[in-house]
Amino acid sequence: MVSVLKALEDAVGSEYVSDKDFITYAYARGIDSALPANPPEYVVKPGSTEEVAAVMRIANQYKIPVVPRGGGCCLTGGSKPIEKGGILLDTTRMHKVLNIDLNTLTVTVEAGITWAELNNKLNELGYYTGNLGPGSGMSAVVGGGLSHHSVGGGGGAKYGTCTEHVVALEVVLPTGHIINTGANASVYTKEPFCRFGFGPDLTGLFLGDNGLLGIKTKATLEIFPKPPYHAAKTFTIEEPSAENAAKIWLAWRRRGDLGIYDSQWWPLIMVLGLQLLLDVPPIKPWVGLQKAVFWYTMEAETEEQLEANMKIVDQICKENGCTELGPELKDGNIAKWHYEEQGHWLNWHSLWGGMGPGSIPLTTEHHQAIHRVPYISKKLDEWEAAHRAELDANGGMQTGISTAILCGHTTVEVDSGLLGWDKPEYRKKNLELWKSQIEMLLREGAMPYMVGEMFSKGLIDTEAFNGTYYAFLRDVKKALDPNRILSPGKFYL
Numbered sequence: 001m002v003s004v005l006k007a008l009e010d011a012v013g014s015e016y017v018s019d020k021d022f023i024t025y026a027y028a029r030g031i032d033s034a035l036p037a038n039p040p041e042y043v044v045k046p047g048s049t050e051e052v053a054a055v056m057r058i059a060n061q062y063k064i065p066v067v068p069r070g071g072g073c074c075l076t077g078g079s080k081p082i083e084k085g086g087i088l089l090d091t092t093r094m095h096k097v098l099n100i101d102l103n104t105l106t107v108t109v110e111a112g113i114t115w116a117e118l119n120n121k122l123n124e125l126g127y128y129t130g131n132l133g134p135g136s137g138m139s140a141v142v143g144g145g146l147s148h149h150s151v152g153g154g155g156g157a158k159y160g161t162c163t164e165h166v167v168a169l170e171v172v173l174p175t176g177h178i179i180n181t182g183a184n185a186s187v188y189t190k191e192p193f194c195r196f197g198f199g200p201d202l203t204g205l206f207l208g209d210n211g212l213l214g215i216k217t218k219a220t221l222e223i224f225p226k227p228p229y230h231a232a233k234t235f236t237i238e239e240p241s242a243e244n245a246a247k248i249w250l251a252w253r254r255r256g257d258l259g260i261y262d263s264q265w266w267p268l269i270m271v272l273g274l275q276l277l278l279d280v281p282p283i284k285p286w287v288g289l290q291k292a293v294f295w296y297t298m299e300a301e302t303e304e305q306l307e308a309n310m311k312i313v314d315q316i317c318k319e320n321g322c323t324e325l326g327p328e329l330k331d332g333n334i335a336k337w338h339y340e341e342q343g344h345w346l347n348w349h350s351l352w353g354g355m356g357p358g359s360i361p362l363t364t365e366h367h368q369a370i371h372r373v374p375y376i377s378k379k380l381d382e383w384e385a386a387h388r389a390e391l392d393a394n395g396g397m398q399t400g401i402s403t404a405i406l407c408g409h410t411t412v413e414v415d416s417g418l419l420g421w422d423k424p425e426y427r428k429k430n431l432e433l434w435k436s437q438i439e440m441l442l443r444e445g446a447m448p449y450m451v452g453e454m455f456s457k458g459l460i461d462t463e464a465f466n467g468t469y470y471a472f473l474r475d476v477k478k479a480l481d482p483n484r485i486l487s488p489g490k491f492y493l
């Protein structure tokens, strides 16, 4: 429509709007290449909050849907149109660090900055964001991570999800109105220093919303000094390794804060698979290894504290089937790579790159309580056994858990899913099998955080929410977005 294009050009500048096929098709898919390509009608790249608000007002005027996008790394179809057409709003032009405040110990950024760029800047001052965002943090941005409750880019065991340390947000509502939350909600508060106050936690309403309720344009996050001491150890772990890993994590948590920064369990199938990926430095010595791997990184303020905590942590590992690999990268110490060489951000990119051309991840990653990890591992095995013939007939798909990541005090992120092949003849079955595993996991109480299209619809299809909860969500959505402009289709809303 000529008038829409013209209005968008007037709002953000003609060089930042396009309706050309070669641009719109570039936004028709995310990393989720199992889903059908759905090109938007327009792509816009606003440069400021006011421009985002102007786009939303135009969208309401012409009743055109808008999907916000950061790095586009959502693996479940969240950052592309679910329904055909509409406006794809790319936030990555808004990527400035606005203020690093060492008096309030916060950083304020535009939402389109990547986690890596932000943490590189903080690192120069000896600080970090605690949780470093998702494992995709070299391309994923702060707005995307906060919309997913991301974890995995480092620091998840110590700091929880990246949403736990948000102090304030600036949000453009679906109607185009702009609000500030946290300390910034009052005109009398001079600086964003605290999220909780002034009544209900409206910051929380927009965290993990998967782009459903508003467009985050700025965020203020707590920052932490990076402790001077750290340790990084990698072990082989005896079978049943899921059970042993869960026992270790629970035993650590029952001892209180031991300074664990990250910890992951990599099942045997993953260890065997990774032996082929020789571009991940610490993996070479694993060649021939027939055991699952478990690792941790730990931080401390003093050498004494580090030694004391390590003694407790290592003893618990030993009692639960762990044998330490050597301390260096050349010994296979992947924990060291993660902490000292940004392995937390390189890991997943290497992994998927290594699977070969045409492979597609059909993730079913989700949160579980620590003690449930062995149970859910067993359920995934049962699901695989029941579907093995279909998986084989569909190109020989692999399925299972790749990693489990300790996340916050109570939770483990279970990275389960399927590995499929991007061929026309497999597409229908890829989707069917993906949906089937998602629904099994939801019925087993899984808590997805990157809900995108697949999980948000799965939650409704499986009737996971009771009627009152879903009605409440619908009412909130309707109150904020009366014209159903923002991200239509998620949760079938």
Ligand SMILES: Cc1cc2nc3c(=O)[nH]c(=O)nc-3n(C[C@H](O)[C@H](O)[C@H](O)COP(=O)(O)OP(=O)(O)OC[C@H]3O[C@@H](n4cnc5c(N)ncnc54)[C@H](O)[C@@H]3O)c2cc1C
Pocket: 030, 031, 067, 068, 069, 070, 071, 072, 073, 074, 075, 078, 079, 080, 091, 111, 133, 134, 135, 136, 139, 140, 141, 142, 143, 144, 145, 146, 147, 148, 149, 150, 151, 152, 153, 210, 211, 212, 214, 215, 216, 217, 348, 349, 352, 450, 452, 487
């Ligand atoms: C190699 C790789 C590794 C990954 N590792 C992890 C991991 O360790 N942990 C993890 O949690 N995830 C991981 N992911 C998934 C994903 O990258 C992350 O969840 C990431 O946080 C998404 O950020 P993004 O900027 O790419 O967001 P996008 O994919 O662009 O968007 C994500 C969702 O948020 C919405 N959105 C984006 N920006 C805004 C905004 N400003 N306001 C409101 N809504 C918005 C979108 O509509 C979409 O629904 C990985 C993905 C890849 C490809």
